[in-house]
Amino acid sequence: xRGGDQVVMARRHKQALAVAILLLVVAAAxxxxxxxxxPTSRSVLHxxxxxxxxxxxxxxxxxxxxxxxxxxxxxxxxxxISGPGIVEHLLPSEVLRTFLSRIYGTGQQNxxxxxxxxGGSGMRPKGDDLTISTRTxxxxxxxxxxxxxxxxxxxQTHHFRHSVPVDRFVIFATSNATLRDTxxxxxxxxxxxxxxxxxxxxxxxxVDDIRDSTKITIDYLDHDGRNRSAEPSQIPPVEVRFxxxxxxxxxxxxxxxxxxxxxxxxxxxxxxxxxxxLSGIADDHVVRAILGLTVSSRSLQRTNDGFAYWQSPYPSYxxxxxxxxxxxxxxxxxxxxFRIMPFTFRSGTEAAQWLxxxxxGDLDVRSWMLPGHGVALLWREQRR
Numbered sequence: 469x470r471g472g473d474q475v476v477m478a479r480r481h482k483q484a485l486a487v488a489i490l491l492l493v494v495a496a497a498x499x500x501x502x503x504x505x506x507p508t509s510r511s512v513l514h515x516x517x518x519x520x521x522x523x524x525x526x527x528x529x530x531x532x533x534x535x536x537x538x539x540x541x542x543x544x545x546x547x548x549i550s551g552p553g554i555v556e557h558l559l560p561s562e563v564l565r566t567f568l569s570r571i572y573g574t575g576q577q578n579x580x581x582x583x584x585x586x587g588g589s590g591m592r593p594k595g596d597d598l599t600i601s602t603r604t605x606x607x608x609x610x611x612x613x614x615x616x617x618x619x620x621x622x623x624q625t626h627h628f629r630h631s632v633p634v635d636r637f638v639i640f641a642t643s644n645a646t647l648r649d650t651x652x653x654x655x656x657x658x659x660x661x662x663x664x665x666x667x668x669x670x671x672x673x674x675v676d677d678i679r680d681s682t683k684i685t686i687d688y689l690d691h692d693g694r695n696r697s698a699e700p701s702q703i704p705p706v707e708v709r710f711x712x713x714x715x716x717x718x719x720x721x722x723x724x725x726x727x728x729x730x731x732x733x734x735x736x737x738x739x740x741x742x743x744x745x746l747s748g749i750a751d752d753h754v755v756r757a758i759l760g761l762t763v764s765s766r767s768l769q770r771t772n773d774g775f776a777y778w779q780s781p782y783p784s785y786x787x788x789x790x791x792x793x794x795x796x797x798x799x800x801x802x803x804x805x806f807r808i809m810p811f812t813f814r815s816g817t818e819a820a821q822w823l824x825x826x827x828x829g830d831l832d833v834r835s836w837m838l839p840g841h842g843v844a845l846l847w848r849e850q851r852r
Contacts, residue, residue, distance in 0.1 A: 481535060481539075484531060484535045485532060485535055485536075487528075487531060488527075488528045488529075488531040488532035488535065489528070489532070490528070491524040491525070491527050491528030491531065492524070492525060492528035492529070492532070494524045494528075495521050495522070495523075495524040495525030495528060496525075498517050498520060498521035498524070499521045499525075501517055502514070502517050502518050502521060505517075560586055560598065561582055561586060564581075564582050564585060564586065565578060565579075565582055568581055568582065576725050577725065579653075580653055583652075583653050583839075584652075584653070584783075584838045584839045584840060585783065585838060586598050586783070587599045587600050587782035587783040587838075587839075598629075598630070599628065599632055599658040599659065599782040599783075600628065600629045600630070600782065600783045600784075601626035601627060601628055601629070601782065601783070601784040601785065602627055602628070602629045602785050603625075603626075603627040603785060603787060604624065604625065604626050604627075604780075604784040604785060604786045604787065604837075605624070605625045605786070605787050605788050605789075605790075606622070606623070606624045606625075606778050606786065606788075606789040606790070606843075607621075607622070607623040607624075607789075607790045607791075607792070608620065608621070608622055608776060608778060608789070608790070608791050608792070608845060609621040609623075609791075609792040609793075609795075610776060610791075610792065610793045610795065610796040610845075611795040611796065612771070612795060612796050612797055612798035612801065613768070613798070614798060615771070615798060615800060615801040616770065616771055616772070617670070617768055617769065617770060617771060618768075618769055618771050618796055619677070619766050619767070619768060619769075620766065620767050620768075620769050620776050621681075621764065621765070621766045622663075622763075622764070622765055622766075622767075622778060623762070623763070623764040624661075624762070624763055624764075624778070625760070625761070625762040626760060626761050626762075626784065627687075627759070627760045628758065628759060628760065628761075631689055631757035631758065631759050632658050632659055632757055632758045632759075633658075633756065633757045634657070634658050634659055634746075634757070634758060635745065635746045635747050635754075635755040635756070635758075636657065636659070636743055636744065636745060636746060637659045637660070637661075637684060637705075637743070637744045637746055637761070637763070638655070638657045638659065638660040638661075638716060638741065638742070638743050638744075639660065639661050639662075639663065639678060639682065639705055639741070639742040639743075639744070639765070640655070640660060640661070640662045640663070640716075640717075640739070640740075640741055641662075641663045641664075641665065641671075641674065641675050641678055641739070641740045641741075641742070641767075642662070642663075642664060642665070642735075642738055642739045642740075643664070643665045643666070643667070643668040643671040643738045644735065644738040644739065645664075646727070647735065647738070647739055648662065648664045650719060650724070650727060651717065652779075652781060652782075652839040652840070653724075653839070654717045654718040654719045654724055655716065655717060655718075656716070656717075656718060657716060658782075659758060659761065660781055661763055661765070661781055662779070662781060663678060663765065663767050665767065665768075665769065666769075666770065666773050667769070667770040667773065668737075668738065670768050670769070670770060671737075671738065673768050674767045674768040674769070675740045675742075677766050677767050677768045678705075678742065678765050678766065678767050679704050679705055679707070679742060680704065681702075681764075681765055681766035682702065682704070682705055682742075682744070682763065682764070682765045683700045683701065683702045683763070683764045683765075684700070684701060684703075684744060684746070684749060684761070684762070684763055684764075685697075685698060685699065685700045685701070685761070685762040686698045686746055686749065686750065686755070686758055686759075686760065686761055686762075687758070687759040687760035687761075688746070688750060688753075688755045688756070688757060688758050688759055689755075689756045689757040689758075689759065690750070690753040690754060690755070690756060691753065691754040691756055693756070695759065696750070696751070696753060698749045698750050698751060700762070700764075701748075701749035703744060703745075703748050703749055705742035705743055705744040706742065706743050706744070706745075707740060707741070707742055707743075708741040708742065708743055710732040710733070710736055711732065713732045713739075713741060714732070716741055717741075720732055746758065771796070771801075774846060774847055774848060775844050775845065775846050775847070776844070776845050777842055777843065777844035777845065778842050778843055779839070779840065779841065779842035780837040780838060780839055780840075780841050780842060781839065782839065783836060783837070783838050783839070784836070784837050785835070785836050785837075786812075786833040786834075786835065786836075786837050787832075787833065787834060788830045788831060788832055788833065789810075789830070789831040789833060789843050790829075790830045790831070791806075791808065791828045791831075791845055792828070793806055793825040793828060793845065793847070794825045794826060796825065796847070797825075802849045802850065803849070803850035804825065804847040804848065804849060804850055805822040805823060805824060805847065805848060805849075805850045805851065806822065806823050806824075806825060806828055806845060806846065806847045807820060807821065807822050807823065807845075807846045807847075808820075808828070808831055808843065808844075808845060808846075809843065809844045809845075809846055810831065810833070810842075810843040810844075811841060811842055811843070811844070812833060812835060812837050812841045812842070812843070813835050813836065813837070813841070814835050815831060815832070815833045815835065815843070822848070822851075828845075831843060
């Protein structure tokens with residue numbers, strides 16, 4: 469509750485108590501008059517005083533008792549009983565947007581927080597349209613190609629809170645930092661992954677790498693609602709034509725603060741969208757909804773960037789993130805030492821220090837990670 473609301477509530481409480489005291493004073497004065505005034509003949513006024521004095525006494529007693537003892541308990545009990553039931557039938561986005569406006573103030577910028585926390589638009593009462601992973605594991609493996617480049621293989625497994633009613637998986641690849649930071653909020657497809665290549669000169673080669681290496685495993689509901697699983701399948705994702713990009717990203721349809729409306733033509737050199745039909749790996753079954761998903765993809769990166777990272781595409785409870793950098797070094801390349809740098813609510817990171825590749829262990833996160841949260845693996849040439 470905000471400070472202004474607290475002041476108003478305190479003022480109302482004092483006013484109610486003042487009225488209760490006034491009623492009791494009136495009742496006491498009335499009773500005193502009845503007891504002390506004994507008319508010698510029948511008096512209508514005396515009869516009225518005799519009849520009326522219990523009314524202000526009872527009203528004052530009830531009002532005072534309610535304000536002093538019952539009001540807060542009643543409010544708490546009503547909130548406990550009805551609050552969850554009411555919220556359950558409201559739109560998650562509206563509930564969170566209203567709450568944020570009271571805490572942060574109003575503003576379109578709150579929409580980024582809403583979509584980040586909810587993992588979707590939140591336009592169904594029970595959150596059935598939200599992508600939320602309740603158990604996630606991630607593995608990053610670095611394998612040197614030559615002294616200048618390496619392959620980054622990212623493998624992530626998600627188990628979703630609700631079945632995700634979709635039969636498509638979308639991959640966004642970009643070398644544009646602005647797009648990288650906006651795609652998660654602009655994407656309206658519930659299942660997707662985003663890959664960023666800092667070196668624009670490797671962008672097209674890296675996209676080819678992703679297209680040829682992507683493997684997907686799914687647990688899903690078929691057309692009859694039965695649980696099924698599909699083995700890892702390597703079906704090359706299909707590239708989406710640039711004139712269809714507006715169907716995948718909001719900022720190609722309309723302005724999205726702080727970005728104006730963008731043109732796909734301006735980003736043909738730094739953005740690619742790939743799509744995989746999940747029904748194609750489902751053993752001749754039609755995929756109605758996804759229960760769990762494992763995606764493994766490889767991208768080409770520049771070794772002297774000095775870092776590799778993973779960010780959560782949707783709200784995910786991450787168990788562990790593991791690293792394998794033992795194959796980063798190739799013949800005639802210098803050795804490296806590494807440091808793990810999470811950017812999360814919290815993690816199991818020990819004291820930050822530079823380690824040998826063989827010393828890199830699993831990072832026990834055991835925490836929720838929202839879009840924008842993640843972990844980076846840094847490296848530098850080994851110090852003598």
